[in-house]
Amino acid sequence: MEPVFPFPVVLPPRSLGMLTQALHQQLRAAILDGRLPADSALPATRRVAEALGVARNTVVTAYDLLIAEGYLIPHKGAKPVVASLVRRRATKPSKARVDIEESRFAPVWRGPFVQASAARALPVRSFRLGIPDHRHFPHDVWRRLMSRALRRSSREPFAYAPSEGIPALREAIARHIAFARAVACAADDVIVTSGAQQAFDLIARLLVTPGQTRVAVEEPGYPPVRAAFAAAGARLVPTPVDDEGLCVDRLPADVRVISVTPSHQSPTGVAMSLRRRTALLEFARRHHAVIVEDDYDGEFRFGGRPLDALQTLDCDALVFYIGTFSKSMFPSLRKGFVVAPEWARSGLVTVKHCADSHCDTITQSVLATFIRDGHLARHVRHMRPIYAERREALLDGLHRGLGEWLQPISSEAGLHLAARIRDHRLAAKIMPTILRCAPGAEATADYAMTRDIEPAVTFGYGVIDAGDIAAALKDMRRALGKGAGR
Incomplete structure (x- = not known):
């Protein structure tokens, strides 16, 4: 049988008792989106019922709901027609429109300190901050x-x-x-x-x-x-x-x-x-x-x-x-x-x-x-030497291979460690190389309200093994030695 609507209608199993609601919602969405244009007549209820394999009362009730809501205009002895409505916007709003919408926010929610940062795609084993290792959890x-x-x-x-x-x-x-x-x-x-x-x-x-x-x-x-x-x-x-x-x-x-x-x-x-x-x-x-x-x-x-x-x-x-x-x-x-x-x-x-x-x-x-x-105390005791090994690998790599560029900042706790850039004049030049070789690491400037702070970079070691730390820092040493840090 030919489709009765210029779009597919998908109805749930009869046992769920949701046929009328599903038909009503799909027709309503089609009217709002313009797939059922204004002044067009809907198919007869008997024909729709036969095409969809439902009782005619199901279609009649769905039509009646749309009439009551103002989406259809009834005509005595004839098929109902679609009312003229303002359509839902199908395209992306313009920048000007977005600005108008955002102006409705309270001012603080448009400020720089309350905007959510987008999650970055990072390797599973990375220097990202603030994440513990799930592999050792009980x-x-x-x-x-x-x-x-x-x-x-x-x-x-x-x-x-x-x-x-x-x-x-x-x-x-x-x-x-x-x-x-x-x-x-x-x-x-x-x-x-x-x-x-x-x-x-x-x-x-x-x-x-x-x-x-x-x-x-x-x-x-x-x-x-x-x-x-x-x-x-x-x-x-x-x-x-x-x-x-x-x-x-x-x-x-x-x-x-x-x-x-x-x-x-x-x-x-x-x-x-x-x-x-x-x-x-x-x-x-x-x-x-x-x-x-x-x-x-x-x-x-x-x-x-x-x-x-x-x-x-x-x-x-x-x-x-x-x-x-x-x-x-x-x-x-x-x-x-x-x-x-x-x-x-x-x-x-x-x-x-x-x-x-x-x-x-x-x-x-x-x-x-x-x-x-x-269990929590045992888990913390179990993780402490694991994190300590990673921390030592990070410190060793910073001291041995990267001491020319980076100076570790003294730290005795937690899951991250920071290092200063020794020559502030090189900060803008070498920071991109450091962050590329150590995915997940972050410049401390990203944590500041101003830019008048000492240039440094923070490395997390919660989800990266000691061997991976050593390998990444060796790559960083080679990259900086080839001229990025000169």
Whole structure:
């Protein structure tokens, strides 16, 4: 039989009971797209029913819906015709039109600090930052715990979980960070979030008065932190970083929030000295400011005893301590936490409730068991020497083959390491070669709000083996030696 429409109509199986809805939606889309032009008559309902193999009432009902919605004009004793409508735009809108559409955004969402960066296509084994190695994760343990949690959830009533996180996970996190990072807290101090990024966002919403609150951020520093505070309407104050961490003496007296990565600065990798830590706490106390401490990969230490967290040293309830499981476990878990001062806890929970009510309970339950039964601690212990070997291969290659161009920046923790370009005059010439030979590595300038920073490059070693590191750095040495670095 000849098609009744100038396009295919695909209907679901009769058993699904969705025939009328499917026919209605496809005819409506065809009218909006111009495939059924204005003033054209639709085929008779009996003919459509025979062609599609459905009951005539199915077609009649679909037509009636289109008439009721204004897409068809009925004619007594004749076939309905397509109404004259403004068609959906089939072509890509012009640049001018895009500008008009974007002007509807609140100004902050058109700013440079809140725009999402496009994911880059990189080799599986690369120098990309912030990604742990999945090959050594105890997937079998995680699957077993997940299956157990799913079985248990099927016997529990549907309900909203606490916005601050389920008690079992908050208790597990409190015990874990007390053991791993000497952060003294109780379960009541912990608020579970959807990764560290949501933690930044919640704190920014709680503490920032749009257009007024000045927030100090590291320069260079972690872009998503800037994005969270900028989106909340903060006035950002880029503050320099040197080999001792944030330059406290460069902080303006009127900043009210100070964001830092003291254990492993992002992206330079330096640790904030004890002198600077105490100075920062004193500054915050004296100027009525608060500190947001991001300890994103502090579990992985390769030197001596780590310096105490700012939260541990804090005697005045000024520090919000943020942690995440994206580096110690895997990013798609989307679980982080805030250890909040008592005075801020209820407000932060209220903001969390307004933002997304609560994190999903299944993975919260699995993570709580994973931590409580010691699997996380064992995994971190297992990964530490693996990452240490890669770090040593990176340092060895930088010192032996690339010392003429690059100087490693002292770092004793985390999953990345940075190196300065010795001759600043060569930076623009050799940086493209470095980044080409080390896919995934990033220039520290990409982490800065200004361009007035020391040229350096940051290498991640979370997903690249020691042998691959050595080979890539040898290629880099040959490329720079052939003239790119002369």
